[in-house]
Amino acid sequence: MKISLAWLREYVDVESPLPEFLDRLTMIGLVVEEWKEINGDIILDVETYANRPDTLGHLGMAREVAAMLRSSLKEQTWPLTELPAKTSAFVDVQILDEDLCPRYCGIVVTGVKTGPSPDWLRAKIEAMGLRPINNVVDVTNYVLFATGQPIHAFDLAKIAGPRLAIRRAKKGEAIRTLEGKTVALSTDMLVIADEKRPVAIAGVIGGEESAVTDATQDVFIESATFDPVSVRKTRKALEIQTDACYRFERGADIAFAPQAAIMAASLLTQFGGKAAKEPVDIYPKPRKLKEIVLRGRRISDLLGVDIDDEFVEMTLGDLGFGLTANQHSIWRVQVPSFRVDIEREADLIEEIARFYGYDKIPVVVPPLEVLEAVPSDREKIQKLSQALFHHGFDEVINQSFADPEKEAVFRSGKAPVEIRNPISTKASLLRTTLLGGLLENTAWNRNRGTEGVHIFEIGNIYFRNEDATAEKLHLGLSTTGPLGTPHWKGRPGEANFFHLKGAVEACLESLRYAPFSFKEDGHPFFEEDYSLAVLYKGEKIGRMGQVHSRLLDLYSLGGPVYAAELDLDLLFGKQPRPFEYVPPPKFPSVVRDLSFLVDRDVPFQEIKQALDKMVVPYLEEFSIIDHYAGGRIPRDKKSLSLRFTFRNPKATLLAKDVDKAEQKIIKNLKSAFKIQLREGGESP
Amino acid sequence: MLSPNIRKFKTTIDVYRTKLEEQSAQIQDLRALEELHHQFLSRKRGTITLLFEQLKEFDPEEKPAAGQLLNALKNEVQERFSALETKLKTPAKPKGEIDISLPGEKLYWGAPHPVRLFQQEIENIFVSMGFSIEGGPEIETDYYNFEALNFPPHHPARDDWDTLYITDKLLLRTHTSPVQIRVMEKKKPPIKIIIPGKVFRRETPDPTHLPMFFQIEGLVVDKGITFAHLKGTLEYFLKRLFGERIKIRFRPSFFPFTEPSAEVDIECLACGAKNPDCRICGGTGWKEILGSGMVDPQVFKNVNIDPETYSGWAFGMGIDRTAMFAFGISDMRYFFENDLRFIRQFTLK
Incomplete structure (x- = not known):
């Protein structure tokens, strides 16, 4: 609301210097956002509030100023030249x-x-x-x-x-x-x-x-x-x-x-x-003035300070309220017709506080009492983020909106929520996947000379569920390009499928959501042969893969880009494995490497699952240390090397016991996968 | 003239001296040195020990001369071993092929998003004061976003919260305040929570406005809570966030869901209240940082909490907006462009 100082002075005398006057106005809640001098007058631009239509004119502003300065309004008269007729x-x-x-x-x-x-x-x-x-x-x-x-x-x-x-x-x-x-x-x-x-x-x-x-x-x-x-x-x-x-x-x-x-x-x-x-x-139904009971006790209860009765009476009186003292420190207050915002006792208390001065209300730090713990999801998100930072992923946050044209190409399988009055037609949906934002960010950074883009986002996706809407907290990951900057010790590696898979595994492991597994999936986001579902306790909690060229084209991106998306709401709803301490072993382990040929179409995961199920005495753990195909290896075969660690927790392990265990593994793998041991692949 | 016995002993000693010289010349590492040390000086079978045994067999008049010879060898052995040890323990100097002035190898560590980082800084301050953290849906009903917060339908106050609608009754929440209602419906006082989250407004993007941004809300409800507590808690919070000496101002304002309401300003960090043309504070020296107030009695009634028994206060603050001010970021859009040249700087924060 524009207020002319000259016009205001027709209603009330303002003598204090302008800066002081403006400060005092601010402290009763009338903030002058801007002021300028025009033809010897000063025009104030005062911020007004939706509940105070009385301040939308000079008279109303003058009432506030008069109360602030403890002065009174000047009378104005409006004489008429009258006709005989009504x-x-x-x-x-x-x-x-x-x-x-x-x-x-x-x-x-x-x-x-x-x-x-x-x-x-x-x-x-x-x-x-x-x-x-x-x-x-x-x-x-x-x-x-x-x-x-x-x-x-x-x-x-x-x-x-x-x-x-x-x-x-x-x-x-x-x-x-x-x-x-x-x-x-x-x-x-x-x-x-x-x-x-x-x-x-x-x-x-x-x-x-x-x-x-x-x-x-x-x-x-x-x-x-x-x-x-x-x-x-x-x-x-x-x-x-x-x-x-x-x-x-x-x-x-x-x-x-x-x-x-x-x-x-x-x-x-x-x-x-x-x-x-x-x-x-x-005026068919003349309105009575509102009346409110004001209790002095409530003023101090709400404001945390005792205010004199005299101050209360003077302030409300100056603002045009009528007061009748009911009892000691209890009043019946009549609200003037121009104050449409005043309806309850709390509204009157605000009036008193405004003119008493918020700065005079004491500063009291309440006791630092803890009522309930912070929910565990926050900690989970922090741990997850730490695992991803460690893997070199930067965090991004995208707008929740989606472009319907792009959304249609994604084929997320979720019905999008439409905004009725969007900012633009390109932002008229809510995203059903985090992948769109991640690809957008990848393109943005590539176009600005950043080749390696390894990013993650934690945020909601939204969809229609029959008649209702739903939102789920997701984790999105994407990675492409060099994993670091060139260095004199050697060039950095390139992001690849297993870099991404390692990050996904690290996320789940860091939260003890293990054992988890992967399954071939065939999702439209990903290239056919590079698409995995991520499972925990048999339920699909996400997917990962090499992003489909159809989606890369949408953002004019060269490939390959690898991406994953996990449903964190679903995951966090599940019970992680409890943390368990195991004392460090007292006796040494024995390590045996096993190299063998196996049919090329046997996935490692099948061998792993078979070994996981196998009861092998003293076997502590195993890992794959080499994987090779081509060269001198027959075309339909591949060569795998596994490293087995054996340990007897109670005594030093004897070579013959390890030999026995190893033979059991070989026998089982031979019968299950027809493996052929490679020369020198078997330990002596 | 030396006696034949002494001459013979001297020859023996000279043989061992030659042996010492030959063998010590071949020593390459401390382990080998230790072995040689053992060979000569072992208390039981060391060469020197055994030679001392032989001394006993000399005549008393010959003993001093023989002892002199043997002690000379012993000293030589000890000096040589000590010199060798010093030499072996001193690292070899680079021979030119290694330029140790080259930079080291670093692991690349990912960067947190600055909004998330700032959000956590804020959360940590409140958590240290005993607050818990709550959340709620981003797609909200008109009831929770407006009506229950004392915005009657068709009230002009709604114009200050430009809204993106899904249907007549469903919208994208314009503030985190609806979570206040959801929590108070579920839990009875005492309540002491903060609510960080995404909010939406129908705003065309420009350097200081975006259709999506982040807010943090706080709510305290109990018996005997006053405006003085609101001031105390928020002052403590702002001093932790911006430094002990920051100036803070509470001034009257209006929000439908608080009464009395207060806007909180802090002194302008950009100009220190010294620049009349400051673009951040407009020359006022003050920067509006958050809105707050005592929970409106109507809001309490809407969630069946008796305002005669309980009182409370609430605040709301823009996370990204405050981060802009704290870090001196001029354009809000940087936050959601996700340019890694921007984000990666925050690993240093």
Whole structure:
């Protein structure tokens, strides 16, 4: 809200220097965001709040300032030159919907010499950032910015009277507005209508046909109160924003309506106008002032400081509240009609706190009591992140939106959630996978000269689940390009399928979600032969693979890129293996390497599972230390070398026991996989 | 003239001296030295020990001369071994093929996202004060996002929270505050939580606005909670985050779900309140950092907590917005472009 300091001074004396004045305003909650000097006046841009329509005019601001400075408002008088006739002789106002229009006032002013406004009025209109139009229109704007009460001037000659009805629009009615736009009205919209047609949309905007022009002589000034919700719905439906509806939808001061009409009429008499003897004022159900009980005890309970009764009474009194002391430190407080925001005791306590000063409220650090532990998911995410940092993955965070065209190419298998009013058509869905963002980031970085892009994101994906929506916390990983920068000791390796797989394994191991397994999957995200499902306790918790060229093309990315996506909500819902301590072994181990040929199409995982199941005495662990095909190896075979570690936890292991165990392994592998031992592959 | 016995003994000693010279010349490492040491000086079977045994057989008048010869050898042995040991323990100097001024090998360690990093810094401060952490859905109902927080339908206050809608009743949460309601519906006071998370607004991206960003919310509900506690806790938090000497200001504001409401400003770190043209604080010297207030009695009523018995306070703060201010980042979009040249800097934080 723009406030002219000169205009404000018409209501209240402000003598303190500007910086001090602005600081004090800030501390009662009126923040001046900007100020500038224009023609010797200072224009403040004050931040206002949705619940304080009373501050949307100079009078309301002056009330706050007067209370702040402990001074009082200056009286203003609005003399009229009167006609013998009453307003009701010109117009017959009828409210047909009392809910949407609880009060309607108006006054007729005849013989106005319409023309350019005098300098003092022009200056005020310009100070508010508006262009002066003519003295009648400028007077209506003046009243609005002076008092916060929107008023409207009709050209009396253009109203097909005498009946002026405040009613809902009829089906099929339309109006051409002051903005020159014809809008269709619906039956829930309130209009001001003459005998023939709507002449204004109540509280929103006037009609062009009944508008004041330079030829206008007789005007009818409207000053009314309209239902805030109705005004808001109407202006939203019609996409019209005016200074009037901005105030009506926040709530106008119902008691002030007649005064605003008189004020406008008085100003018009300066331009030769003569006001009707009496305004019309239709107020079918006069409202009583709200009353609230205020307890001194509650003030200190809420603020943590004792405030004198005297201060409470003075502050509320200065702000226009009426106080009756009920008992000691308990009051019945009457709320002035312009304070539509004050409804409860807490609202009054805020008023007292504002003027007492938030800075004077003590600073009390409460006892550091722990009520409940931090949930374990946070720790899991931290551990997971540490494992990934360790593997050289950087963390990214992407916007949750997705482009429907790209989403369609992904074929995530999840029905996306659509945003009804998106920022752009390219961000009209919520993502169903983290992969899109990761590929986008990869392309962005590649285009800026970063070749190695190894990234992860932890965030939600969203989808439709029948009629409901669902969101799940996912982990996305992607890796491509060199694993580090060139170094004099050697060139870095390139990201590959097993680099990614190692990172996935590290994630699961770091959280003790083991044993886990992988299964060939064939998901549309990945190339056919490079697609694995990740399983824990037999349930699929994610997938990984080499990203399909169809998706790389979508981001103009050269391959290969490897990616994985895990459902963390699903994973965290499962029980990890408990942590167990094992003492370091006392007796030495014996290591035996076994090299053999096996059919090329036997996956290592099958051999591993067979060995896992096998009961082999003293076998502590085994690992694959070499894998080779081609060269001198027959085409349908591959060569594997496994390293077995044997240990007797209770005694030093004897060679013959190891030999026995090794023979058992060989025998079982031979029968299960027809392995052929390689020369020198068998330990002596 | 030396006696024949002494002459013979001298010859023996000279043989061992030659042996010592030959063998010590071949010593390459400490282990070999130790073996040679053992050969000569072992208390039981060492060469010198055995030679001392022979001394006993000399006549008393010959003994001193023989002893002199043997002690000379013993000293030579000891000196030589000691010199050898020193030499072997001193590392070989690089012979030109190794330039030790070359840079070392480093493991590459991934970087956390700056928003996550800052979020954890904030969380850690509150966790150290005994707060727990809660979360809630990002797709919310109108009820939790607005109505239960005392935004009546069609209230103009909703305009300050520009909303992305899924349906009439479903939306992307515009703040983390709906989780306050979800928690208070489930749990009875005392409650002491923070709620970090993603929030959404219908904003066109520019350097200071994005349609998605991060917020952290705090809520304390108990008997006897006052505005003074709000001030105490938030001041402590801000001093931990920005340093003990940071100036903090609480001023009146409006939020539908708190009454009284307070905006919290801290002194501008960019200009130290000294630059009237500062782009960060607009020359006011103050930077708005978070919104807070005492929980509105209507909010308590909506979750069946009696506002006559309990009171509470809440705050909300933009994580990315505050990180921008703390790190001096001028454009919010950097956070979600995910340029690794930006992100990797935060390994140093």
